[in-house]
Amino acid sequence: MVANPRSASKSGSGPTDAALVVAARAGETWAQQALFERYARMVLGLSQRILCHSADADDLAQDAFVYALNHLGSLQNPQAFAAWLASIVVRTASKRLRTRRLLSRLGLRRRQAPDLEAVISPTAPPDVAAELRAVYAVVERLPAEQRVALLLRRVEGLEIAETAERMDLSPATVKRRIAAAEARLERARRLL
């Protein structure tokens, strides 16, 4: 099945991301699998929290890994693989959401409301559950980049600078997007 990255190191702590990237670049399949094994949960979780639908998250996660593992040569700092991979997920998700929004506006695609009860954990405290419902109800109607910025900030808990890096935007632009999204969120709350 999937190689255990720990088996590549005598110390048991596993090779570094940089070592795995270099090996994967050199054509070592075990290193590609090891990188996948190490970050599949992160990628799938991030994909699901941005897109909300499981099938869409699977597609996004798959595409992000395929892109990353086929373009390791473009990664300047092999040790920064995780952050680079996360930014690929975010940018691919944004692009996908933009296209869907365009198709929906033109009547070429039906909007799919997320099943929030399936998305929100039953262990969530009531105020957290309410917050998540409000956020996910609003993001369905937001432009792609406002949606992604809001989710990275509110749900992923990233700081502005981290959000900007993931989205490859300036912090000022990210702040504007988040402010616009927060304004919509606030209006939606007042209507409840």
Added chain:
Amino acid sequence: MKPELGKYVQVDLSPPRLARLWDGVAPRLAATSSPRRAWLMRSVLAGSLLVAAGGGAALYSLREPAPSVWQNAVLRTGGDAMSVNLGEGSTLEVASESRVEVAESAKNSVRLNLAQGSVLCDVTHREGRRFVVAAAGVEVRVVGTRFRVALAPSGERVEVQVERGTVEVTQHSDPGHVRRISAGERWSVAQNAPAASAEPSAPTPSPSEAAASPAPSESAAALEPSADARAPQRADKDSPLREATSTLEVASAKQLLDLANSARRSGDIPLAARAYEALLSRFPRDGRSGLAAFELGRLRLDRLGNPRGAAQAFERAIQLAPGSGFREDAMARLVDAYAALGATDACRRARQSYLESYPAGLHVSGVSAKCSGR
């Protein structure tokens, strides 16, 4: 304290789901090189080879090097240029005051990082071999060609000029968008510009291997999906373009035109091109088809680096909408497309046709100057 909302979003991370995910990823990974890479693994950890040149002529040629020798090499020049033979037929001409880092040099993959100056690469075609030059967030991927990559001294502009063959260029800021730059064309981008604003500039009039085909037939045959539609589709396998394909097969002509125009305005050029092509293919007699052909031609010429496909589209636009308001523009752009292809005879015919049809037209001076001569 703010609640950590992400912790409370349920995500199925079970082994079966992860296994399915890997089953979908593995077949789509690029073919790896020979499994017996132990020697390369050792060489990856080897020290750097620094090659510097200065003073008089600095020509350095390495015959039949083992790939591990070049791995991590740095090619740095002072006052003079340097020529390097990579041992399999490809050569690098490193300009003066330049620095090229050989990040990877294996049988099936070569990767150079241009840190300063410019490098002219004459690359031998080898089936299945990736040859990439990266500079300031731009990646140039080649398959048997001759091209130059230059980095402005400030590091803020990257320019790619192709003399022979075709290269594919991507930017880190827009990984899913692949531009094809063909022989005789030049492309540049400022690092602070958004990806969608990078435009191919006017092509240089150098000879082209892809040049000099006769004008496309004037029959009513539908436009074939051009290379730019295939190339972005291949590169954008990981993008929503794949998802829109089924939509393009069922949308009406109006919906396709609206989709194409909206995608073009929002910078999704591959989707816009596909939508225009779908309209032309599925509704060749629709009143909007002439405009679709014209807009497609513009995209192909200005954004997709495909002058051949652009010429086809402009010919089609002129044929479909002879009395339209954009006919003059289409005839003028047809001249541009043939000029970009280096198809001198076709260019001159198109130029003459435009000048006869529009002797006092808007584009007379521009068109008259095209086609290298009379």
